Amino acid sequence: QVLLVESGGGLVQAGGSLRLSCAASGRTFSGFAMRWFRQAPGKQRELVASITSSSATTYADSVKGRFTISRDNAKNTVYLQMSSLKSEDTAVYYCNAVITPGYYVWGQGTQVTVAS
Numbered sequence: 001q002v003l004l005v006e007s008g009g010g011l012v013q014a015g016g017s018l019r020l021s022c023a024a025s026g027r028t029f030s031g032f033a034m035r036w037f038r039q040a041p042g043k044q045r046e047l048v049a050s051i052t053s054s055s056a057t058t059y060a061d062s063v064k065g066r067f068t069i070s071r072d073n074a075k076n077t078v079y080l081q082m083s084s085l086k087s088e089d090t091a092v093y094y095c096n097a098v099i100t101p102g103y104y105v106w107g108q109g110t111q112v113t114v115a116s
Contacts, residue, residue: 002026002105004095009110012085016114020080022095022107030073033098036080038091038112045094049080063089087116 008020022034033052039045049059049069057069068081078095095107 002032002097002099004097004105004107006093006095006107006110009093009112011113011115014085014087014114014116016085017081017083018085018112020082020093020095020110020112022078022080024076024078024097027099029076034069034071034078035096035098036069036078037094037096038089039094039109040088040091043091048093051078082112085112085114087114090114 003025004022006020006022008018010018012018031053033050035050036048037045038048047060048063049057049067051057051069051071055071059067066082066084071078090113092109092111094109097105099105
């Protein structure tokens, strides 16, 4: 059983920065690919960034150059550093662990609100 707990969301002014954290417990974290999704009101959940077990990263075009995903296997934690935030980044951000292909675990989400 894997449990994910996100933290670090909040209210920030446009142009500001936030760092989200996702702490994992229950199983060996280092072997999982990890992903950050977000869901804005009235919109579908979208993939923001992902990081493999070997720390290869990918990003949605909308956040490239502004967001950075990273992981600390010693702390069982994945991070999402968000900079140059825009109002359209406002959403609930979810952490996701790829346990095996087709088997995913989700965190509870953390709200990010960017005031323009």
